Amino acid sequence: MYKLLFAAFTLLLALPAAAQVDGISADTILIGRSAGMTGAIASRMKPATEAFIAYFDAVNEAGGVNGRRLKFINVDDGNDAKRAVENVKKLISEDKVFVLLSPSGAPQTLAVLPVATAAQVPLVGSTSGAESLRKPN
Numbered sequence: 001m002y003k004l005l006f007a008a009f010t011l012l013l014a015l016p017a018a019a020q021v022d023g024i025s026a027d028t029i030l031i032g033r034s035a036g037m038t039g040a041i042a043s044r045m046k047p048a049t050e051a052f053i054a055y056f057d058a059v060n061e062a063g064g065v066n067g068r069r070l071k072f073i074n075v076d077d078g079n080d081a082k083r084a085v086e087n088v089k090k091l092i093s094e095d096k097v098f099v100l101l102s103p104s105g106a107p108q109t110l111a112v113l114p115v116a117t118a119a120q121v122p123l124v125g126s127t128s129g130a131e132s133l134r135k136p137n
Helices: 004-014 041-060 081-093 107-117
Strands: 029-036 069-076 099-101
Touching: 004 041, 029 041, 029 081, 029 107, 041 069, 069 081, 081 099
Parallel strands: 029 069, 029 099
Antiparallel strands: none
16 A cells, blocks of 8 residues: 555656646645544554554655645545545545545445546545455446
């Protein structure tokens, strides 16, 4: 998972400083996530979230990505697919995130994938190992 995340952020290095892309400003890159921070899988999501925050903090302390700081917006969906969709719609339309990271669970990931695809917002990783997420389209 961390190799995939590193690869995604490495691609950001190729963006010119003046690129006009939702979620990327001159000094910030917005990363959004909807995850079950409460509910049945909260005990698995909290350590993963802490790891993401620690990684983003380390990147920011090292100067960010092309001088841009990473801002992580993590929203609780209570392990509910409908809430995950609502959260992702808000992250995309209101917060204007550049990328969506690691939704929790197969039902949530399958529910938000069409929303992210329609908005052309990359969705990187999932906490689910469900085969339904691994099959080619």
